[in-house]
Amino acid sequence: MSVQQPCVLVVEDEGAQREVLRYNLEAEGFTVVVAESGDEALLLVQEERPDLVVLDWMLPNVSGIEICRRIKADPEMRNIPIIMLSARSEESDRVRGLETGADDYVVKPYSVVELMARLRTQLRRTRPTTMGERISYEDIILDAAEHRVFRAGRPLHLGPTEFRLLATLMEKPGRVWTREQLLDRVWGRDIYVDTRTIDVHVGRLRKVLMTHGGENPVRTVRGTGYALG
Incomplete structure (x- = not known):
């Protein structure tokens, strides 16, 4: 048996986007859990302790920005890398996302290949043996x-x-x-x-x-x- 593969939490309210991400991550061998809302994401972060979070900015009720802020404020979870997805392409939005604590910021529509490369970069830093x-x-x-x-x-x-x-x-x-x-x-x-x-x-x-x-x-x-x- 190899080193336990990383667990990735995908937080995305659009069903088609969520399934594309799940499919591609599982094809790469990752364990995947998904959340459709910010509240569900916060619960799963506590329960699953994922190795990385792919987080959409625009979510119902609790925004991705707020989810990111709460995760990074928790001493036990702040080291979990967060890649934020957003249709907001302005530099000010990118800066806001990164200042909130996101480790990377990807603008929609994005290339799945590029997203996977960025994900591996984050995991190479936090889970190097899996890479x-x-x-x-x-x-x-x-x-x-x-x-x-x-x-x-x-x-x-x-x-x-x-x-x-x-x-x-x-x-x-x-x-x-x-x-x-x-x-x-x-x-x-x-x-x-x-x-x-x-x-x-x-x-x-x-x-x-x-x-x-x-x-x-x-x-x-x-x-x-x-x-x-």
Whole structure:
């Protein structure tokens, strides 16, 4: 099994546009959830914790601008990239969208190919291993494209679950992950696994990382979960 693919939340009230986005994202291998209104979007952001939000400016009741502002005001969600879609092409509108917190601004009508490229750019920054990038932390290097890990220049042999676990921890060094969050990211949202399973795989990961010596880089946060560094 590969690294868990990113989850993208599409917030668009026009049915045809929403389905085009869903189709193209799923064709690229992404997990997709959709919302037709701002209120539904806010609920799904809380429940699903997507890796990226594609957000239409013009929505019924609560505007995309307000949704963006609320997401970016929440310390637990502000790092979720937001790509704002809008028919407003004036520079002042673009500036307003970006100043509200949007990470990118795409004017309608847009090229789906260009939108996908911009989406990948954002995910390369926040979920680099899903984009096949090579990432490093201290003397550990993880090559997502070739599915290989090195420490101090020496290859390590990780099982698929330990590889996904390490990739998750390395993407955000210092962040404390709860066991539930790790289960969602490493095993997937729709698979039931006992949280104690995490402890077993963290133990295996630590053992492999210390095969050739070196300090244990995976920190246990009592009562919460784990962090790298």
